[in-house]
Amino acid sequence: MAMMNEFKQFAMRGNVIDLAVGVIIGAAFAKIVDSLVQDIIMPPIGKLIGGLDFANYYLPLNNQDPNLPLLEAKKLGAVLAYGNFLTILLNFLILAFVIFQMVRLVQKARNRLEQPGKAPEAAPPAEDVLLLREIRDALKK
Secondary structure: OHHHHHHHHHHHOHHHHHHHHHHHHHHHHHHHHHHHHHHHHHHHHHHHHOOOOHHHOOEEOOOOOOOOOHHHHHHOOOEEOHHHHHHHHHHHHHHHHHHHHHHHHHHHHHHHHHOOOOOOOOOOOOHHHHHHHHHHHHHHO
């Protein structure tokens, strides 16, 4: 029973809930980036390269007809689907860049909160203050 109470405390901490929210938002954001890449970025690239859906570009490895759609070519044997790989790689790079920017902004915000404003360095004490300190220390002895 003690382990169950420990698990409840762990699950109710803010970090676990924050992590769950982060995973859900991350999954939704990944779908947005996937749509951006597949629906906005890759069609013009495909048009420049040959007019087909860029994700369907492949090299046949089992003497398939190169004009077949990717799914049909995969049914007939192995293919090197470089277009799909490049699409997924572009998705990753966009996600990684956005996450990097978010982490960078959070780190800047943390730095500002930890050091709201550096206090100016104190000027060195005047000569008479130093002399008074020496007198004080001599009297203590």
